[in-house]
Amino acid sequence: MTDKPMLQVVDLTIAFPTAAVVDQVSFEIPQGGTMGLVGESGSGKSMTSLAVMGLLPREARTTGRISFMDEELLGRSDRQMRRLRGDRMAMIFQDPLSSLNPYYTVGFQIAEAYRAHRGGSRRAGLRRAVEAMDRVKIVDADKRVNHYPHQFSGGMRQRVMIAMALVCEPELIIADEPTTALDVTVQAQILELLAEVQQSTGAGMLFITHDLAVVSQVSDRITVMRHGRTVEQGTAEQIFSRPSNDYTRQLLAATPRLDDQVDLPEPILTPVGSEDS
Amino acid sequence: MAVPSSAQLEEVDGQAPGGGSKPPGASALKTILRKPSVIFSLAFLLIVTGMAVFAPWVTQLSGWGPLQFDESAVDSSTGGLPLGPWGGISADHWFGVEPQNGRDIFARIVYGARVSMLIAICATALTMLIGVTLGMLAGFAGGWVDAVISRLMDFLMAFPALIFMIAVLSAVPQGNRPLLLVLVLSLFSWPQTARVVRGQAMSITNREFVEAARASGAGRMTLVFKEVLPNLSGTVIVMATLAVPTFIATEAGLSFLGVGVIPPTPSWGQMIAQAVPWYASHPLFFAVPGIFLFLTVFSFTILGDNLQKVWASGGRS
Amino acid sequence: MISYILKRLLGAVVTMLAVIFFTFIIFFYLTPDPAASICGDACTPDTIVQIRRQLGLEEPFFVQFWAFLSGIFVGRTYGEGTAAEIYCSAPCLGYSFQYRTDVFDGIVDRLPVTITIAVGAAVLWILSGVAAGVISAVKQGTWWDRGAMMFALAGVSLPNYFVALVLQYLLVVQLQWLPFPAVVGFTDDPTRWFQTYIMPWTVLALMYASMYARLTRTNMIDTLGENFMRTAHAKGLRPAPIMLRHGLRPSLTPVVTLLGMDFATLLGGALITETVFGLNGVGRWAYNAIGTNDQPVIMGVTLLAAFAVIIANIVVDLTYTALDPRVRESTK
Numbered sequence: 001m002t003d004k005p006m007l008q009v010v011d012l013t014i015a016f017p018t019a020a021v022v023d024q025v026s027f028e029i030p031q032g033g034t035m036g037l038v039g040e041s042g043s044g045k046s047m048t049s050l051a052v053m054g055l056l057p058r059e060a061r062t063t064g065r066i067s068f069m070d071e072e073l074l075g076r077s078d079r080q081m082r083r084l085r086g087d088r089m090a091m092i093f094q095d096p097l098s099s100l101n102p103y104y105t106v107g108f109q110i111a112e113a114y115r116a117h118r119g120g121s122r123r124a125g126l127r128r129a130v131e132a133m134d135r136v137k138i139v140d141a142d143k144r145v146n147h148y149p150h151q152f153s154g155g156m157r158q159r160v161m162i163a164m165a166l167v168c169e170p171e172l173i174i175a176d177e178p179t180t181a182l183d184v185t186v187q188a189q190i191l192e193l194l195a196e197v198q199q200s201t202g203a204g205m206l207f208i209t210h211d212l213a214v215v216s217q218v219s220d221r222i223t224v225m226r227h228g229r230t231v232e233q234g235t236a237e238q239i240f241s242r243p244s245n246d247y248t249r250q251l252l253a254a255t256p257r258l259d260d261q262v263d264l265p266e267p268i269l270t271p272v273g274s275e276d277s
Numbered sequence: 278m279a280v281p282s283s284a285q286l287e288e289v290d291g292q293a294p295g296g297g298s299k300p301p302g303a304s305a306l307k308t309i310l311r312k313p314s315v316i317f318s319l320a321f322l323l324i325v326t327g328m329a330v331f332a333p334w335v336t337q338l339s340g341w342g343p344l345q346f347d348e349s350a351v352d353s354s355t356g357g358l359p360l361g362p363w364g365g366i367s368a369d370h371w372f373g374v375e376p377q378n379g380r381d382i383f384a385r386i387v388y389g390a391r392v393s394m395l396i397a398i399c400a401t402a403l404t405m406l407i408g409v410t411l412g413m414l415a416g417f418a419g420g421w422v423d424a425v426i427s428r429l430m431d432f433l434m435a436f437p438a439l440i441f442m443i444a445v446l447s448a449v450p451q452g453n454r455p456l457l458l459v460l461v462l463s464l465f466s467w468p469q470t471a472r473v474v475r476g477q478a479m480s481i482t483n484r485e486f487v488e489a490a491r492a493s494g495a496g497r498m499t500l501v502f503k504e505v506l507p508n509l510s511g512t513v514i515v516m517a518t519l520a521v522p523t524f525i526a527t528e529a530g531l532s533f534l535g536v537g538v539i540p541p542t543p544s545w546g547q548m549i550a551q552a553v554p555w556y557a558s559h560p561l562f563f564a565v566p567g568i569f570l571f572l573t574v575f576s577f578t579i580l581g582d583n584l585q586k587v588w589a590s591g592g593r594s
Numbered sequence: 595m596i597s598y599i600l601k602r603l604l605g606a607v608v609t610m611l612a613v614i615f616f617t618f619i620i621f622f623y624l625t626p627d628p629a630a631s632i633c634g635d636a637c638t639p640d641t642i643v644q645i646r647r648q649l650g651l652e653e654p655f656f657v658q659f660w661a662f663l664s665g666i667f668v669g670r671t672y673g674e675g676t677a678a679e680i681y682c683s684a685p686c687l688g689y690s691f692q693y694r695t696d697v698f699d700g701i702v703d704r705l706p707v708t709i710t711i712a713v714g715a716a717v718l719w720i721l722s723g724v725a726a727g728v729i730s731a732v733k734q735g736t737w738w739d740r741g742a743m744m745f746a747l748a749g750v751s752l753p754n755y756f757v758a759l760v761l762q763y764l765l766v767v768q769l770q771w772l773p774f775p776a777v778v779g780f781t782d783d784p785t786r787w788f789q790t791y792i793m794p795w796t797v798l799a800l801m802y803a804s805m806y807a808r809l810t811r812t813n814m815i816d817t818l819g820e821n822f823m824r825t826a827h828a829k830g831l832r833p834a835p836i837m838l839r840h841g842l843r844p845s846l847t848p849v850v851t852l853l854g855m856d857f858a859t860l861l862g863g864a865l866i867t868e869t870v871f872g873l874n875g876v877g878r879w880a881y882n883a884i885g886t887n888d889q890p891v892i893m894g895v896t897l898l899a900a901f902a903v904i905i906a907n908i909v910v911d912l913t914y915t916a917l918d919p920r921v922r923e924s925t926k
Contacts, residue, residue: 053828055824055827055828082830082831082832083830084830085827085828085829085830086828086829086830086831087830090828090829091828093821093824093825093828095821098820098821098822099821099822099824099825100822100825101822101825101826101840101844102822102844102918102919102920103843103844103918103919104839109825112829112831112835112839113829113830113831116829116830116831116832116835117830148919148920150919150920161825164825164829314744432609432612436613436900436903437859437861437862437896437899437900437902437903438859438862439859439862439865440859440861440862440865440880440895440896440899440900441896441899441900443862443865443880443884443892443896444617444620444621444892444893444896445620447884447887447892448620448621448889448892449620522751526751526753529753530753530755530866533753533755533866534865534866534869534881534884535884535885536884546753549753549755549756549759550755552759553759553870556759556762556763556767557763557767560763563756563759564760567753567756567759567760570753570756571748571751571752571753571756574751574752574753575747575748575751575752578747578750578751579747582747
């Protein structure tokens with residue numbers, strides 16, 4: 001491992017013809033580290049993540065720098081970004097049901113991500129999909145690989161999304177509100193899974209959420225955004241114990257305190273994978 | 278990147294339309310009135326409607342009535358082809374004459390517009406009346422009323438409508454053809470309207486303002502006329518605008534097949550049918566009514582399409 | 595799944611019976627005396643009565659209806675016990691006294707031409723309509739899109755008999771690029787076969803292609819806005835699989851649904867195209883029957899059309915079930 005950050009965002013500004021949505025945002029993620037990007041709707045946090053992935057709408061204009069493993073991403077061609085996406089950096093979205101195509105089996109969709117970058121036969125792709133599903137602890141992966149998204153529960157679908165993100169062993173995972181659409185108990189399981197995955201693969205993670213309570217469980221460092229600007233940045237501990245900004249204080253007041261959270265009973269850990277069928 | 282606008286995520290959230298259609302703002306209507314296609318359509322329809330309404334005066338101006346024979350305009354030695362180039366177009370006969378009897382095509386177009394428009398508009402009115410009434414009845418009453426009406430709609434929509442119209446029209450004896458056409462056209466068309474109205478009625482009943490009105494003790498009928506009908510007006514206007522061209526086209530098609538308007542009353546479809554044997558020697562005979570038919574249907578379709586877009590976007594456009 | 599199919603089939607049988615009944619009422623009550631039209635010019639009151647007897651027209655309504663209905667399943671004999679006895683074998687849709695032929699046989703004889711026109715047109719309009727719709731959706735708002743959609747609106751508004759006359763006048767009479775259409779077998783003379791059918795295909799396909807282009811475009815634009823499209827991009831797929839696999843596939847389900855219905859109602863369009871191009875199919879037969887007031891033929895073709903629609907309804911539902919995994923599950 002080097003000291004170099006794996007992802008470095010410097011003075012990122014994103015403007016649409018009508019308005020600027022992100023204004024001079026900077027942060028970095030060290031190798032294997034996690035950055036929590038926190039803010040309410042419209043704060044520009046999702047736009048920031050899409051900019052990293054190169055998925056902004058065509059009409060968006062971006063300035064600043066985004067360097068990933070010492071390579072500059074802004075200004076790259078579609079084709080160059082495409083090679084990176086899904087291979088070296090992968091994204092997990094908020095609503096797993098609508099983010100999966102209802103017309104194809106989950107196995108096909110996971111294999112598709114693999115084969116787009118590594119090639120290989122359909123069969124080999126499916127084998128990879130089963131492995132990835134095993135890793136995210138989907139029981140009976142070899143059978144469920146042939147099921148369609150609607151046959152899974154919310155938490156299981158998000159596991160499928162995570163499996164899809166993992167299948168090429170990316171260096172960076174971007175999770176955009178991955179637990180927001182889920183039940184509280186399932187949320188905990190998914191967060192746990194993400195942490196495990198990160199540990200075992202050593203991937204860096206950009207974790208986007210509006211929920212400080214959630215981010216406190218996964219992130220070493222936190223960036224608070226509002227109206228497209230960075231409001232506050234620091235370690236999780238700094239932000240929680242000594243918020244320097246009024247807005248951060250408001251956000252904190254609106255969420256259960258970190259110490260409250262510790263007192264919460266341990267989430268009843270149902271055997272993983274039994275939460276649904 | 279060609280990523281769809283959904284990538285704008287939370288930025289555009291909360292604008293999801295709440296079912297049903299809001300009346301569009303005056304500004305939205307103005308934007309479509311500025312589109313060249315809409316202007317041309319309106320202008321053309323104005324001309325055709327004017328021709329239809331003032332048919333007797335128009336033909337007085339042009340000099341020939343729709344049923345008047347002009348044997349001097351055709352050449353008996355060629356089997357009755359019009360004299361002169363371009364199907365006998367002259368200062369006398371603006372669009373030329375029919376072969377053999379020399380009837381003035383312009384006059385027949387003018388009177389044909391009258392028949393086509395009258396039938397289409399009456400059929401639209403009747404369709405909307407039946408469709409809206411039964412659709413609202415089904416949507417509000419629910420229960421067995423809804424079940425009966427819905428079954429009937431399914432049944433009628435499962436019919437091959439054109440073939441059935443032909444069957445009905447060919448089976449029944451002569452009599453008042455235009456009236457019969459209106460009835461037959463409406464019979465097979467109201468279910469489409471009723472289905473949409475029923476759906477909207479059902480969603481409107483559940484909206485707050487109707488519930489509020491109901492809570493304040495408004496009678497069922499007051500509710501329907503004061504609250505619900507105005508909310509449906511947009512849908513009805515759009516559907517009516519799109520129904521008119523369909524009826525014009527269908528009437529013309531039926532007349533073309535010989536089961537619609539019966540000669541000597543002129544109708545565009547029937548004029549084209551009469552021109553079929555002459556299509557090679559006198560192409561203008563089918564081209565003139567064909568072009569009028571096409572442009573009229575096209576204009577109505579453009580209008581309807583634009584209105585639909587305005588209403589669908591809730592007046593944003 | 596099997597119980598679902600059975601339920602649908604039962605519903606279809608009920609609908610079909612209702613259609614037969616309805617059709618029969620139309621032709622029983624509304625028609626001017628068919629005997630008179632069969633009889634023709636040289637007709638005496640005696641012959642009319644004789645024909646009426648032979649057709650069973652003297653019987654009460656339900657007896658006649660029963661004779662017709664049972665005829666469909668077991669065949670029937672017209673003018674039983676008379677010298678001019680005519681047997682119409684099952685499925686008997688009626689007997690045309692003008693053509694001196696069993697209506698069902700008449701339809702079967704002419705069906706190949708109609709089916710050739712219908713299938714060819716369907717292939718043409720699906721390919722062109724869907725392709726135009728997809729390109730328009732992908733290039734939404736460009737000149738191509740606007741032009742294609744304006745063209746599609748025009749296509750919907752063009753009466754097919756008018757297009758048929760224009761094509762025939764331009765391509766056959768004026769430019770002489772094509773010979774006059776004449777029915778030939780594909781194996782006899784493939785070139786001639788193609789030259790004959792290309793105009794009917796085009797005419798019939800034009801309107802449908804326009805409708806399909808508009809529908810595909812709308813669906814495709816909706817699909818392109820779906821979250822799973824974003825996922826597809828995020829996976830780093832190439833543009834072609836993104837558009838075709840993820841964009842087009844879900845957009846096609848409603849198109850397939852529409853296709854089944856349209857294919858069934860094509861008979862109306864075939865009637866017009868066959869007539870204008872002088873091709874001897876079922877449609878043209880029905881058209882001629884209208885002219886000569888040959889009720890059994892019109893009625894037979896009507897029933898055939900209704901039957902086609904009802905069958906298409908079921909096929910569409912089943913295809914839909916096969917196409918959409920979500921529906922597939924719920925009907926298991």
